[in-house]
Amino acid sequence: MNIIIYKEQLSKDVFLMRIYAPLIAEERLPGQFIILQTDDDYGERIPLTIADANTEEGSITIIFQVVGKTTTALSLLNPGDYLPALVGPLGKPTHIHNYGKVVCVGGGIGVAPMHPIAQGLKKAGNHVSIIIGARTKELIILEKEMRAIADELIICTDDGSYGRKALVTEPLKELCESFEKPDMVIAIGPPVMMKFCSLTTKPYNVFTQVSLNTIMVDGTGMCGGCRVNVNNEVKFVCVDGPEFDGHLVDFDNMIARLNSYKSIEKQKQKCFVENAFKEKEVVL
Amino acid sequence: MMHSSEELSAKAKELLVEYLDKYDTLKPKDRTKIPSQEMPTQDPFIRRNNLEEVSLGFTEEQARVEAMRCLQCVKKNCVQDCPVNIDIPGFVNHIAHGNFEEAAQIIKQTTLLPAICGRVCPQESQCQLHCAVGKALKDIDKSVAIGRLERFIADWERKNNKRVLPAIKPPTGKKVAVVGSGPAGLVVAADCKREGHHVTIFEAFHKLGGVLRYGIPEFRLPNEIIDQEIETLNQMGVEIITNFVVGRTKKLIDLIEKDKYDAVFVGTGAGLPIFMGIDGENLVGVFSANEYLTRANLMRAFEKEKADTPIFSSKKVAVLGGGNVAMDSARMAKRMGAEDVYVIYRRTENEMPARKEEVLHAKEEGIEFHFLENAKRILGDEHGCVTGMECLRYELGEPDQSGRRKPIEIKGSEFIVDVDTVIVAIGNGSNPLISQTTPQLEVNKRGNLLVDATQKTSLDRVFAGGDIVLGAATVILAMGEGRKAAASINNMLAAEIEIENADKKELYLNVLDI
Numbered sequence: 050m051n052i053i054i055y056k057e058q059l060s061k062d063v064f065l066m067r068i069y070a071p072l073i074a075e076e077r078l079p080g081q082f083i084i085l086q087t088d089d090d091y092g093e094r095i096p097l098t099i100a101d102a103n104t105e106e107g108s109i110t111i112i113f114q115v116v117g118k119t120t121t122a123l124s125l126l127n128p129g130d131y132l133p134a135l136v137g138p139l140g141k142p143t144h145i146h147n148y149g150k151v152v153c154v155g156g157g158i159g160v161a162p163m164h165p166i167a168q169g170l171k172k173a174g175n176h177v178s179i180i181i182g183a184r185t186k187e188l189i190i191l192e193k194e195m196r197a198i199a200d201e202l203i204i205c206t207d208d209g210s211y212g213r214k215a216l217v218t219e220p221l222k223e224l225c226e227s228f229e230k231p232d233m234v235i236a237i238g239p240p241v242m243m244k245f246c247s248l249t250t251k252p253y254n255v256f257t258q259v260s261l262n263t264i265m266v267d268g269t270g271m272c273g274g275c276r277v278n279v280n281n282e283v284k285f286v287c288v289d290g291p292e293f294d295g296h297l298v299d300f301d302n303m304i305a306r307l308n309s310y311k312s313i314e315k316q317k318q319k320c321f322v323e324n325a326f327k328e329k330e331v332v333l
Numbered sequence: 334m335m336h337s338s339e340e341l342s343a344k345a346k347e348l349l350v351e352y353l354d355k356y357d358t359l360k361p362k363d364r365t366k367i368p369s370q371e372m373p374t375q376d377p378f379i380r381r382n383n384l385e386e387v388s389l390g391f392t393e394e395q396a397r398v399e400a401m402r403c404l405q406c407v408k409k410n411c412v413q414d415c416p417v418n419i420d421i422p423g424f425v426n427h428i429a430h431g432n433f434e435e436a437a438q439i440i441k442q443t444t445l446l447p448a449i450c451g452r453v454c455p456q457e458s459q460c461q462l463h464c465a466v467g468k469a470l471k472d473i474d475k476s477v478a479i480g481r482l483e484r485f486i487a488d489w490e491r492k493n494n495k496r497v498l499p500a501i502k503p504p505t506g507k508k509v510a511v512v513g514s515g516p517a518g519l520v521v522a523a524d525c526k527r528e529g530h531h532v533t534i535f536e537a538f539h540k541l542g543g544v545l546r547y548g549i550p551e552f553r554l555p556n557e558i559i560d561q562e563i564e565t566l567n568q569m570g571v572e573i574i575t576n577f578v579v580g581r582t583k584k585l586i587d588l589i590e591k592d593k594y595d596a597v598f599v600g601t602g603a604g605l606p607i608f609m610g611i612d613g614e615n616l617v618g619v620f621s622a623n624e625y626l627t628r629a630n631l632m633r634a635f636e637k638e639k640a641d642t643p644i645f646s647s648k649k650v651a652v653l654g655g656g657n658v659a660m661d662s663a664r665m666a667k668r669m670g671a672e673d674v675y676v677i678y679r680r681t682e683n684e685m686p687a688r689k690e691e692v693l694h695a696k697e698e699g700i701e702f703h704f705l706e707n708a709k710r711i712l713g714d715e716h717g718c719v720t721g722m723e724c725l726r727y728e729l730g731e732p733d734q735s736g737r738r739k740p741i742e743i744k745g746s747e748f749i750v751d752v753d754t755v756i757v758a759i760g761n762g763s764n765p766l767i768s769q770t771t772p773q774l775e776v777n778k779r780g781n782l783l784v785d786a787t788q789k790t791s792l793d794r795v796f797a798g799g800d801i802v803l804g805a806a807t808v809i810l811a812m813g814e815g816r817k818a819a820a821s822i823n824n825m826l827a828a829e830i831e832i833e834n835a836d837k838k839e840l841y842l843n844v845l846d847i
Contacts, residue, residue, distance in 0.1 A: 072582050089539040091633055093641040118641050134539040136576040266632065266642070269537050269578055270764050271547075272624035273606040278615055283608060288765050302615050305717030309617045310643040317641060 051132040054108055059190045062115040063158055064124050065100070071107030073099070073137045079165035080143030080260065080292055083109065084268045086134035087122040095119045096265045098162035098237075098291075099138060109137075112161035112190065118317040125325060139268045140291045143258075145169040149176065149232040152224050154217050154246050156182045156238025160191050162260060163237045167198045170235075176200050178231070180220050182242070186211035217242060218249045225253040233258065236295060240304045247295030259295040261286050264307060277303050335697075338373035338389055345370060345394035352401055356429065361404045365469050370399040372481055372690075377697040381667050384551040384635050387694055388452070388481075393431075396485040400428035402466055403477045410463035411479060416813035417444045421460060421479055428482055437490045440483060445523050446516065446812065448491065448558045451484025453549060453657075454809045455688050474689070491561060498568055502529035507826045510535060510594040512579045512767070515543025516808045517600035517799030517815035519562060522571050524819030525596075530826060533572040533594075535579050540631060543602055544800075545808070547631035548623070550661050552668070553691070580770035589794055595829070596822045599782060599790070599797040600815065603805050604764025608757055609653065613711030618645060618719030622654070622662040622758035629665050647671045647754035651722055653708055654678065654758035655685040660692060662756045663700045674700050675750065679707035679727050679740040705729070705740065709747060711755055722750045760805045767801070779804060788818035796822055 055067040073083060077099050086092040095117075101110035115124050126132075143166050151170050155163035160181055171177045179199040183189045184207045196202050203220045204212030213220065217238075224231055234257040236246035243259040250257045263275040268287045275286035278299035284290065336344075352359070352367060373389040374380075380387055391399065403425040411421040420439050427436035440447045454460075460479045461467060467476030490496050509525045511518045514536040526532045540546055542559040567573065579585055579601075588594045606621030608614050625644070628634040632642035650666040652659050655678035663674045676695070678685060681704045685692060696702065705727040712721040726746035729738040763780035775783045775791035781804055782790055782797040790797050798814030800806055 072577075076582060086539060088641070091636070091639045091641060093632065093643075094539075134576050136537065136539075136578060137581065139578065139581055266624055266627050267538065267547075269581075269766055270604050271602075271606075272627050273608070273621035274624045276608075276615060283615065285605060288605070288769070299615075302717060305617050306615065309645065313643040313646075317643070 051135045053126055053128050053130050053132070054106070056126070056128055059112065060188050062124075063112065063188070063190060064115070065110060065112045065161075066123075066126075067103070067106070067108040067110050068132065068135065069107055070109050070135055070137075071104075073135070074102040074104050074107050074109050077102050077109060077138035078142030079145065079169045080162070081138035081140050082162075082262075082268075082291060083111070083135060083137030084139060084265065085123070085132050085136075087119055087126070087132065089133040092122075092134075093119055094134070094266060094268065096139070096262060096268055096287075098260070098262070100161040100164055102165075112158055114158045116318075117314045118321045121318055121321055121325075136268070139287060141289070143169065143235075143292055145173050147174040150178070150229060151175045152178045152180065152221065152231045152234045154180045154182070154221060154234065154236040154238070154242075155195075156217055156236075156242040157184075157188065158190065159236075159238030159242070159260075160189075160195065163235070164191055164194055164198075166235060166237075167195065171198045178224060179203070180205065180217050181212075182206070182217035182238070184208065216245070218245050221246060221249050225250055225255055231255050235259075240300055240307060243295060243298075244300035244304075247298065247300070251296050257295040258292050259298060260291050261293060261298070261303065262291065263303060264309060277306075335374065336371060338392070341371055341373050342392040342394060345392060345398045348398045349394045352398070356401055359401075361469075364402055364404055365466055367398060367402045369402060369475050370395045370478065370481075372478070374694070374697075377694075377699070380552065381664075381698040384668060386555050387552050388690075390488050391481055391485045393433075393489075396428050396482055397431060399478050400425045400482055403429070404465050406465045408465075410465070411460040411477075414459045414462055416459070416809050417816060419443045419460075419483070424486065425477065425479070425482055428486065433486060433489050434495055436486045437495065440486055444812070445520055446562055447483050448487035449516070449545065449554060449562070450809055450812070451480050451482075451487055452554050452558075453688075453807075454480055455807060456480035457689050459809070491558075496565070498565065499523065499527050501527055501569060504531070505529040505826065505830055507531065507595045507830070508533070508593060509822060509826075510579075510588045510592075510597045511600065512585070512597065513537070513543055513600040513602055513799075513801075514541040514563075514573075515600055515602050515799060515811060516545060517602075517811040517818070518543065518598065519566065520812045520815030521598045521600065521798070521819045521822070522566055523569065524816060525598075525822055526566070526569050526571050528823045528826070530595075530823075531572070533574060534566070535577045536573070536575045537578045538631065539575050541573065541575065543600075547627040548658065548661070550626065550630055550665055551635075552664065553661065578766065580766045585767060585771045585795070586773070595794065595826055597795045598815075598818055598822065599767055599795065599801055600799045600811070601764045601767055601801045603761035603800040604766075604780070605762040606757065607760045607762055609708060609759065611708060611710050613713055613719070614757070616711055616713040616719045617717050618647070618753055619711060619755045619757065620645070622652075622658045622756055623761065625662055625756050626658070626665060629669065635665075635668065644669055645754060648673070649752040650674045650754040650756060651708070651750060651752045652676045652756045652758055654760075655680065655687060656758065656760075657687045657691055659756075659758035660687045660695050660700075662758050664691075664695055664698055666754070666756065667698055667700060671754070675703050675752070676700055677703045677706050677708060677724065677750075679705065680729065680737065681705060684737045707740070707742070708755070712749070719753050719755060722752050722755060723747055724750055761800070763801060763804065787821035788814060789821060794825075
């Protein structure tokens with residue numbers, strides 16, 4: 050169980066893995082996530098959204114960016130290695146039905162969890178516009194896959210190295226102002242991006258769903274570490290989410306909470322990298 | 334006044350010599366004169382920097398002297414107050430005579446996890462509450478230390494390798510699924526396995542034990558003890574599956590319909606932590622006790638160098654609540670390096686639900702108690718981090734429904750406490766996962782599963798017990814419910830087996846045409 054079947058480096062610090070997990074592959078629906086550990090004694094539990102699943106192969110696909118100790122350790126694993134702990138699918142699945150015209154905004158690796166959702170929305174009969182955003186060209190992922198789904202695909206980069214030189218909110222605003230404004234927007238990406246997408250659509254009164262990736266320990270509704278303010282009510286991302294109405298989420302509080310352990314996390318990652326490469330005598 | 338283990342042991346040796354010959358002829362009045370034995374503990378100044386167990390356990394001599402204090406009364410109030418009805422005078426009498434193996438056998442007749450219960454049961458509100466010795470001496474603290482004696486026997490058995498695997502009946506071909514490996518689940522697994530059923534435990538976490546592992550800290554319940562109980566289940570042939578969330582990884586109903594389990598026990602425990610509902614509760618530095626303790630215990634954040642899971646580094650911590658979880662959080666925060674730790678409780682010490690011993694230990698470790706105070710709002714800075722807490726003073730009014738005097742706020746008594754961390758330990762709601770994903774299960778308005786007198790839920794073949802039914806309760810009550818549920822499951826399966834056998838017999842008789 051939990052054997053890594055396939056690994057691919059999508060960009061400088063973004064990796065894709067297919068992991069043998071037939072039970073999760075069978076049950077998962079778009080929008081759900083898993084929690085994994087690379088060490089089940091002292092390792093931490095990290096939540097990652099499921100990007101895809103293949104029930105024939107019994108595998109799930111995860112796409113992750115190297116940001117801390119565990120994602121670094123994960124990126125160093127190879128096909129044939131296995132994960133000592135992998136649990137899921139967790140969270141409520143995306144509510145997929147025919148809204149009419151939808152816009153999917155994926156920022157950075159947020160494009161990965163967006164893929165099955167966009168696929169589902171298209172299948173449900175929606176007109177699907179997709180906006181992909183990244184800092185620079187080489188950080189764009191899943192372009193081909195998204196193009197295959199989209200009725201309209203817009204790519205933006207912050208530095209203009211590919212597609213439009215713009216933030217995703219620019220084309221999103223244009224779509225909201227167009228003759229047939231979207232019936233629903235779904236935005237997945239860095240918290241700041243989701244915050245500004247929500248602010249962009251609010252004046253047009255377009256329902257905007259966001260998928261939150263907060264700090265979690267158990268992921269099953271026990272610890273409360275993932276709590277967010279939604280419409281001034283405390284909600285738990287792991288059991289009430291991960292998707293919420295973006296117009297009601299208190300993003301500033303969520304962003305502050307995400308940074309609770311930033312300095313410890315960076316230090317742990319640095320230590321790990323130094324040790325990992327000292328042992329293997331590889332120069333980073 | 335605290336004494337060292339050596340002093341206590343030497344004193345007990347003398348007493349044992351003094352009473353040994355005359356013990357059997359001692360009158361009750363003389364027995365109450367035998368001094369009650371003090372539990373040896375780690376020095377508070379040392380222990381507040383480590384996770385090792387605080388209470389070191391009675392020595393053999395201490396245990397025997399303490400056991401001699403029991404009056405062996407006929408009425409046995411202690412047994413009536415025990416949720417699993419242990420024959421307390423029976424095992425205590427064996428201890429007094431030095432027959433530890435026999436004592437263990439008596440305990441094992443009714444409880445499976447004495448090493449755990451001896452440590453975490455609220456004895457002063459159960460077996461020790463109506464102890465005749467405590468009554469005679471007009472001091473409940475002078476009751477026979479039944480919990481400590483239970484622990485002594487369990488530890489003695491473990492250290493001397495006297496533990497024997499329970500007898501297991503031949504395989505019945507029936508399958509029982511146990512959801513959750515906390516105290517209720519462990520008991521159900523053992524009791525159903527003993528009847529010869531195939532038992533599978535499904536645990537959501539990567540390690541077993543539920544609240545015993547993630548909640549109760551090592552300094553109160555060492556992991557070694559939980560590991561041993563799980564090893565016993567392993568040896569009995571119980572199948573154990575970790576990282577499996579029933580409801581998500583597989584629907585509860587699918588365990589019955591697809592995987593052909595004949596019975597399911599739901600022991601998923603307490604769920605969503607309850608917060609105060611006050612301003613500032615989502616600031617960085619405010620934690621539920623569940624989160625704080627899970628990081629420290631299950632995720633091992635206490636070992637800062639080794640563990641990947643970070644824990645907030647705090648200087649001044651306020652813990653809200655007055656139960657065992659509040660005590661555990663406060664004492665853990667001290668061990669994580671906090672300089673000042675305050676327990677804020679809106680009633681007085683008399684109303685605190687925590688075990689007396691834990692309160693005493695917390696005080697010894699330098700935890701400050703603030704009674705008749707409660708948080709009004711939590712204050713933060715421009716980065717969203719906790720900088721302080723505004724509190725209100727309270728006074729006690731008339732008794733409420735629970736019989737405890739109701740705290741009433743004193744208007745205009747606001748004051749600010751300087752803290753950087755707030756740990757909320759005021760209880761848990763119910764875990765929503767099973768009911769969310771199994772809409773057929775009936776729940777009450779708080780989301781707890783509804784069960785009948787046999788622990789059966791509204792769904793056929795599905796039983797439940799522990800905190801998912803009771804709301805936040807105790808380890809021993811969860812075990813009591815587990816015991817009851819297992820008996821109901823075993824009865825149900827026995828009846829089914831009987832019918833199946835009768836059917837088979839008839840079939841063969843028909844074939845034979847007799």
